[in-house]
Amino acid sequence: MKIKILILVSAFGVLACENDSKNAAENGVSGNTAFDSLAENYYQEGLELNPLSATFQGDARYNDTLPNFLSNKYEKRLRDYYTSYQKELNDFSDEKLSEDQRMTKAVLQWECDINLEGLEFDDYTPIDQMWSMNLMVGQLAGGTSAQPFKSVEDYDNWLSRLEDYGEWLASAKTKMIEGIEAENVLPKSLIQKVLPQLASVAEPELEDNLFYSPVKNYPEGFSDADKERLTEEYGKIITEKIVPAYRELHDFMETDYMASGRESSGIQGIPDGDAYYRHQIKLYTTTDMTADEIHQIGLDEVARLSSEMEKVKEQVGFEGDLKAFFDHVRNKKELMPYTEPQQVIDHFNAIHDKVKPQVDKLFDKQPKTAFEVRRTEAFREASASAEYNPGSLDGTRPGIFYVPIPDVTEYNIYSDEDLFLHEAIPGHHFQISLTQENEALPKFRKTLWYSAYGEGWALYTESLGEELGLYEDPYQYFGMLGAEMHRAIRLVVDTGLHSKGWSREKAIQYSLDNEAESEAGITSEIERYMANPGQALSYKIGQLKILELRGNAENELGDAFDIKEFHNQVLETGCVPLALLEEKINQWIASESKT
Incomplete structure (x- = not known):
């Protein structure tokens, strides 16, 4: 029955397009109801295919099921799903869609293409220490x-x-x-x-x-x-x-x-590893960049950030080289002041209180979804990184910032202000919650996740700390530089591991030489990259694109540039591939230049 309904919708779509085309000629395209039905069907079928996604969105219809994602039967269902919608998109020409629908069509086309490409690779490692x-x-x-x-x-x-x-x-x-x-x-x-x-x-x-x-x-x-x-x-x-x-x-x-x-440590150690890594780069950066290009960008960013770190080292009066300063920051007892895990949670809540009065200066659209800071569950705490879990679509379940605290006596606070901006406000909580609350988006786009956009946004927000009343302590500012350095290093070590034959040990040592994270933390991070090639590239690539777009807007618009409106333009799309975001911002700049 479901297949028949989809066929009927598709057939109706052709007629609807013709009628909307007539309206477009007379009044401009205001929307195509058949295309909206296509997007809704894609979303609903997607929830049935992935009941866990429905559960995390607060949709309880499939809470009693869990398909075997590893079975051949499931793979066929998934392949048929993306192939059918890929074909149906051909029934809708851009001229017969509204501006919002054209963006949705481009996003849906990307979704079908990248997921079908991913299905060409067998999943022989369904269990790892980080993502499974x-x-x-x-x-x-x-x-x-x-x-x-x-x-x-x-x-x-x-x-x-x-x-x-x-x-x-x-x-x-x-x-x-x-x-x-x-x-x-x-x-x-x-x-x-x-x-x-x-x-x-x-x-x-x-x-x-x-x-x-x-x-x-x-x-x-x-x-x-x-x-x-x-x-x-x-x-x-x-x-x-x-x-x-x-x-x-x-x-x-x-x-x-x-x-x-x-x-071997990198994905080059398996058959077709190079092809798989190219796919992973495309998946996580939403670009056609090569591993060599990304590796060089990483090296350049590491050099730039090292120079900035030298300035902080001089500011606090530390005598010694930068690597010695990393050890100083890692081991400085004043930066490890807590004896109870709840003190760490209270510290993040205090940062939240400090930021609240300043947020209005940069954002006029803010989410209604509630927000909480929680300690990471004990069973996964030892291998976990700090992370944000979105609230439900209806806003009844809050967004949650999880903080791992395996040993509170060794918990170093030097980067906590930066971490809060990234994982919480105005990073992931703003971006994800505003997307989920945006009634103009079709449902499937409310829950999409492209790391280059989502993590790129979160890393971009770290640079807003001074405007939000943070980074007054030089160690906290160093924490921001350290977090950005961490993402720059990822470009080097991820491509090093997976395209240049680097060992786990070489990647760990490169990180130790260039950032202030603990050896245990760095080891966990490197093993994270080993488990999911390419994911670590998304942060810096996305951040650099958003910074580039903001710089272009400031240069083109001059005194007319409005930071709140720029943030609106970036956030209102929800997660999209970077090329689509760039096209949208360029159109906005052109439109603003005419007024």
Whole structure:
């Protein structure tokens, strides 16, 4: 039935285009209802294909399902999905669409193209220490994330989803066995990091198991009979399915898989690694840049930022070279003042209070979605980076800035102001929440994520600190330079690892030589890049493009340049490939120049 409905919509679309074309000739194009239906269908089918996406958006319709993303059947469904919409887009010429719809068409075309390109590569490494399904499911299992546990139906939904998850766990092992045959496996150092994550579920007693958390936190109003039944069923699925599956994966990865683990660090170490890395660069930067081009940009940015860091070193009166200053900042006791994790959270809330009065000067559009700072969950804290999780589309679940605090006595605050701007306000929280709240966007664009745009925006906002009343302390300003340096280094080490044969150790040493992060933090970061080639490139490439566009606007518009309106222009599109953002800003500059 769903296929027939799509065919009818497509057929109607041709007629609708003709009618809208007539309206366009007389009154200008105001919109094409058939195209809007296409965009809505794409969104709704996408939620059915990826129920986790629906859950994170606050849509509960599919909370009881989890497709096996690793199966051939699912891959075919996904390929058919993108191929069908790719073809349907051909029914709509740009001349018969409104300006907003033309942008949507271009974005949807990119989505179909890049995802179909990605399906040409087999996924033989479904589990890693940073990005994989088991970590996401573990986050949901704690009972405080996007999966709701407010009703008996919610609890039953999670039980059903766990049944499906068991199938995924079995397929993950099968894929890794196939990967051994295909010589496409994780590096040994990453396998080593996965083992304790699996053990954290496989080893605890039932009542201490992460997946048992909802049972220990029943909401008020549950009957004794419901509690008794759910407690029994949760205990059964955990002990009979989840724990055995985790134990089996752990033992396999510790033995056979470890023995076959790669000695190489970069993706060049697998068959078709160069082609895969080119795809990853395109996916994460939304450009056709080469690894060599990006590597050189990184080297140039590292040199520029090193010069700026020298100025701060002189300002605070430190005698010694820059590398010695990094050690000074890493180990300065005054920058590690806390003894309780809550003090770190309170520190970020204080930064929030300091920024609030200044935000109006730069932004007239601000999100309604609430915002919170939370500590990262214990089960993933050791390998996690600070991160932002979006609120629900309806705004009932807040945006959350997660902060890992594995050892509070070693938590260094020198870059916290910068980190808050990036992950929270006006970085990810503003960009994502304003997109989700923008009623002018079709639903699928409210939840799109292109790292070059999203991470580029967040890195750009770090440069706004002085305008927002921050960076008064030279160490906090150095933290901003350090964070930008961190992203510049990523251009060098990611391309080094994946296109120039760099080892994990060489990448770690390059980072130690050029930034003030701890060796443990740098090691975790390098292993992150090893797990997901290309993702680390998006931040700096996106930031440089947004800075370039702002500079162009300031130069062209002079005194007429309005920073609030520039930010509106960037943010109102939602996530888009950089070429589309550049085209939009250039059109805005041209329009403003005429007034």
